Amino acid sequence: MEERSLTFDLVELLKEETGKCINCGFCETVCPTLEPSGYDLWKGARGRVMEAKELVKAVESGSEPLRAGDSFYSCLDCHACFYICPAGVNAGIAxxxxxxxxxTQHIKKNENPTAAMMTSVTMKYNNPLGIMKKCASWSEGMEFDRDSTDLLFTGNMYQLMSYEKGMNSLRGMMGKSLTLRISSMVSKHPSLIKLSPKPKDKELDKKMSSSLKNIVHILNMSGIRLNYLGGNEPYPGTFLYDLGYIEEFKEYAKRVSDIFHKANAKRIITVDPHSYDLLKNVYPLYVENFDFSVTHYLDLIDVPLLFKERNITLHEPCHFSMRSPEYTAEIKILRSTANLVMPERSGKKSRCCGGPDELLFPEISEKVSQERYAELEKTGASQIVTACPICFSNLAKSEKVTDISDFILQSVLL
Ligand code: SF4
Ligand code: SF4
Incomplete structure (x- = not known):
């Protein structure tokens, strides 16, 4: 019964969101997935709104939607469409x-098998690949303060990037149909993930580990003593929420909250925009007593930074520029250290790096990232700074691309 009423509320919300559409097509001009999909109408913002309307009709009439699936799963959730839509529709929210x-069980056959696999593995192992211990290897030899109530929360996000790259190469070799068959099997028996090979991109792994070390170093220099959960640190559940597994997400987020309470944490210091947004804005809606102060490490930097005459550019993460445009810490820091030349598409008109599609739609993801990289290159800047491990991983097409933690450390006035 509860599931039916949940579905009903969702359908009403979706009806409200899509009902405002006047079919003008403006959103297609900014949607980053339309062109890379070969102008597949259903993989652009307007097509998604149209498909969502069809989904509403199908659920209301008790029939199966015809196409619904890839259209919604290929959306990057960047929200660029919302800022141009004259009717206030957000195709990302739709x-x-x-x-x-x-x-929901009514239309499970439209579920993406890879999404189902990531969900069941996360529910079993607190990590989408079942590798929590490996995700703590970057911190070997580092000292943390077990009594501190300031908890560093990496959410395994930096660490997972090198595995995602490695797994994508493996998937490319296996081909789509074998990948989907294996995903479907693992989604039913998540412990199989332990038997599957997990290649990683070693070069990227080195960079990601170095960025995490930099972050700890910067926070220590700012006078903050950190606790860290090491091999027991859970993934925040981003996939579960983003892919629509809300019932699983609720259970999972409560589990993460209990882990934080057990560690006696008061302040959770996040290091990436996805975990920051999720913990700060979404967890409190789904978890009772989520009474932690959630902050991003960029807000805590308290070290003198040196201004050097040079032109740099910034690729803003969508979770900051378009989903929380009031968050501008990364811009302020960069402006105090260099001449910041923003790319043509920036702020609320920015373009996603394509990262959220890397797992389910790697071809679209790669084309979006190439287009974005070209826009950043066009600024003529000597360095391209990113403030998100997903963006870094997707845009790292030359040595110019730098994680903001590396850039800050280069700018510390010693
Ligand atoms: S811009 Fe808005 S109103 Fe126009 S097609 Fe897109 S969603 Fe519909
Ligand atoms: S949220 Fe981004 S990817 Fe999704 S429809 Fe809107 S512009 Fe396109």
Missing amino acids: SHLSREIIT
Whole structure:
């Protein structure tokens, strides 16, 4: 019964969101996935709104939607469409609601097998690949303060990037149909993930580990003593929420909250925009007594930074520029250290790096990242700074691309 009413509320919300559409097509001009998909109408913002309307009709009439699935799963959730839509429609939100509806039992056949696999593995191992211990290897030999109430939360996000790259190469070799068959099997028997090979991109792994060490170093220099959960640190559950597995997400987020309470944490210091947004804005809606102060490490930097005459550019993470445009810490820091030349598409008009599609739609992801990289290159800047491990991993097409933690450390006035 509860599931039916949940579906009903979601359908009402989706109806409200899509009902405002006047079919003008402006959103297609900014949607980053339309062109890279070969102008597949269903993989652009307007197509998603149209498909969402079809989904509403299908659920209301008790029939199966014809196509619903890839259209919603390929949405990057960047929200660029919202800022140009004259009717105030957000095709990103419509896609998110649609994914939530798809994961209900009524239309499970439209579920993406890779999404289902990531969900069941995360529910079993607190990590989408079942590798929590490996995700703590960057911190070997580092000292943390077990009595501190300031908890460093990496959410395994930096660490997972090198595995995602490695796994994508493996998937490319296996081909789509074998990948989907294996994903489907693992989603039913998540412990199989332990038997599957987990290649990683060693070069990227080195960079990601170095960025995490830099962050700890910067926070220590700012006078903050950190606790860290090491091999027991859970993934924040980003996939579960983003892919619409809300019932699983609720259970999972409560588990993460209990882990934080057990560690006696008061302040959670996040290091990436996805975990920051999720813990700060979404967890309190789903978890009772989520009474932690959630902050991003960029807000805590208290070290003198040196201004050097040079032109740099910034690729803003969508979770800051378009989903929380009031968050501008990274811009302020960079402006105090160099001449910041913003790319043509920036702020609320920014372009996603394509990262959220890397797992399910790698071809689209690669084309979006190439287009974004070209825009950043066009600024003529000597360094391209990113403030998100997913963006870094997707845009690292030359040595110019630098994680903001590396850049800050280069700018510390000793
Ligand atoms: S811009 Fe807005 S109103 Fe126009 S097609 Fe897109 S969603 Fe519909
Ligand atoms: S949220 Fe981004 S990817 Fe999704 S429809 Fe809107 S512009 Fe396109």
